Amino acid sequence: MASEENNTVATPVAPFKYSNRVILKTILGRDDSGLGLVGQKFVIGGWVKSSREVRKEHEPSPSDDGVALTGQKDVSCAEILQSRIPFFRSIMRVLGASNYPVREKLGSVISKPPLPSVAYLQVSDGSCVASLQVLVDSAISPLSQLMLAGTCILAEGVLKQPSVPGKYVIQLEVEKILYVGMVDQNNYPLSKKRIPLGTLRDCSHLRPRTTTVASVMRICNALTFATHTFFHNHGFLYVQVPTITTTDSEGFSEKFHVTTLFSTADKKEPNAIADWGVSLEAVQAAIKEKSNVVEELKRSESNKEALVAAVQDLRKTNELASQLEARGKSTLGTSLKADKADFSNEFFSRPSYLTVSGHLHLESYACALGNVYSFGPRFRADKSESAKHVAEMWKVELEMAFSQLEDVMNCADDYLKFLCKWVLEKCSDDMKFVSNRIEKTIVDRLQSMTSSSFEKISYTKAVEDLKVVTVKTFEVKIDWGVALTEEHVSYLADEIYKKPVIIYDYPKEIKPFYVRLNGDGRTVAAFDMVVPMVGTLISGSQNEERIDMLNTRIKELGLPTEQYEWYLDLRRHGTVKHSGFSLGFDAMVLLATGLTNVRDVIPFPRSHGKANN
Structure with missing residues (x-):
């Protein structure tokens, strides 16, 4: 009834x-x-x-x-x-x-x-x-x-x-x-219960079927929608910046070069090591098999003579692979050097890279449309094994005309609180699951961030706070002028202030060339927002609108001026004070889920030596 x-x-x-x-x-x-x-x-x-x-x-x-x-x-x-x-x-x-x-x-x-x-x-x-x-x-x-x-x-x-x-x-x-x-029972990798997240990374094409990864992706989707909602509500326009650029956006970053010269070399030398009678791929496959044999013998500990022979065999195979690889690079290098002198043979006729940041391109649109933002992948060729960094990460970046450092810090504060509130309200079931399965305090932490004020301290104050710490020894000794490491900033947020901290006015030597020089001539108008348990989440600055100052910084750092002529044009023609920031979107998903490794919140993570799909 x-x-x-x-x-x-x-x-x-x-x-x-x-x-x-x-x-x-x-x-x-x-x-x-x-x-x-x-x-x-x-x-x-x-x-x-x-x-x-x-x-x-x-x-x-x-x-x-x-x-x-x-x-x-x-x-x-x-x-x-x-x-x-x-x-x-x-x-x-x-x-x-x-x-x-x-x-x-x-x-x-x-x-x-x-x-x-x-x-x-x-x-x-x-x-x-x-x-x-x-x-x-x-x-x-x-x-x-x-x-x-x-x-x-x-x-x-x-x-x-x-x-x-x-x-x-x-x-x-x-x-x-x-x-x-139907499912092939013998080969389906998710047939067991509670598979560790580290194991799931090896089958990233199937792992969204697990409850944990599915919840993370729904939270990620909600944060994406919240981002567009926040900026739409505040009058920002969405601009797509290029993925391929000829400009080094920061002046000192490790970049992925975009080239077609490798394919040209392949056509010229279809098999650079064919005369050796064996391919590098075949040798690498043999190394894998021989390594498995060695591991088996080590585990069994029953035949030491066989183990010694297997290790020697593996060593010889590795030496052969090194020789083949060196010869292949030598042959390819000859072709590249021949073409490198004349970039007219390149696809873009000049050196090109996958973008590290869209800030510089966004500035050109901010100087015409006022307030703009972008949301997309950014690339760094660092070989870091850090749990917080991979080769391809998504970032939210914005630029605002007629704004200064204080304005952009306030915007970053509002934006982060909006994201935290949104995910708590729109993803209640997923957050309940996350708090039960991953991090019990995650809901309380996010609620606290939506209601509490963030601590604002200068770089100088941050150094003073860290210098008096006696209960911990930092790997990098702290002193004024030293770049703050993740260990330093995390200690400030996790242990000293126990809430998000905004650090501003950094020494000019440790920030990009385009950041505005302060009146003291030593510091620049840059800031970082550090969040407990996550680390640096947002970085931003007021950018240099004075062309003479910008030219001086480019020369001090020895950057190629011709790369930045278009950027300097913005100062020659209707310059304006402007500022912006970038948020590491994948780090934001870590904050919202309580996970600790960025590879677990990216659908198909790319890191040094790993791009399986």
Whole structure:
């Protein structure tokens, strides 16, 4: 009766516009968890997270009691009990003897057909944390095809309340299976429960099917939408900056060079080491196999002579690989040197790079449109193994005309608080899961950041604070003029102030050339926002609008002036005071989820030596 009343007031749930299925979030995300939709028919699709099979009660047919036993010479006592007395037959089934062969006729034995059963599948389509319990009768579909974790199904059925109260308040009782995407059980990497995040990085194409990674991606999606909402609400225009640039945006960063000369060299020398009679790829494959043999022998510790021989063999193979690699580079280098003198043979006719920052390009649009922002990938060729840095990271960058350092620091403060509040309000279920699974204090931390004020200190004050610390020895000795490391700034936020800290007015030597020089001639109008447990999240500055000062800085750093002529033009023609900042978006996802390694929040992370997909 209760379900009928719920059904009369239930808001209709429409199928997804571009397919005939209903997205599970529209059912499970309701205030009543879908209870008001009981009795309605839906088509759902998703992937099986887990499953269990339950046997139905066997109903004996009339022929069971009519089995002729007279004259049988090899009829067991158990068979007599099973065939003659239903009560004992039920007992034998409970004891595991339900499939005992039964005689249908004298002298013949047949196996009883498998008992009918029901599969309980927990199905997720990625739209929310919760999964839907789906019941499939063995009469509808072979259950062995449906029950393996990772199996994709599209099913039509009716929502009902479980007959026995439990974890699920509703379930879909399937009337028709429309599609099954089966799983290769032996090779599916997510068949085990609770796989470590580090292991999941090796199968980044499948890991979004895990509840943890799916939640992280939904939070990431919410932060993306919040970013665009914040800037739209404050009158910023979205501008796409180039991924390929001829300008070193910071003047001292490690960059990825963009070139077509390698493909040209490949055409000239299709097989630079063919005359060796072996390819580098084949040798590298052999190294991998030989390394596995060595590791096996080390583990067994049973044959030391074999281990010594295997190690020597591996060493010789590594030497061969080094020689092949050196010869290949030498041949390619000759071709590159020949072309390098004349960049007219290059695709862009001059040195080009993957962009490290979009700040300089954004400035040109800020000087015309006022307030602009960009959101996209930025690249650094550092070979760092840090958990906070990879080769390709996404950044939010903005520039504001007619603004100074204090203005941009206030904007950064408002933006970060807006993101924290947004994710708490829009991702409550995912945040509940994250706090249970990853970081118990994450919700409290984000709530605190939305309501508390941030500490603002100068670089000089930060150095003074760190110099008096006696309970810890820093790897890099702190002194005025030294670049603050992540260890330094994290100690300020985590231990001294215990809240976000904005550090401003840095020595000019440790900030990019374009940052505005302060009146003291020693410091520049730059700032960093440091957040507890994460580190530096936002970096920004007021940029130098005075062309003479900018020219001086370019010369001091020995930068190629011709690279920045277009940038200097902005100072020659209608210059304006302006400022901006960049937020490491992937670091922001770390802050929102409580994770500690940026590789776990990037869909397909690229780092030194690793770009598998």
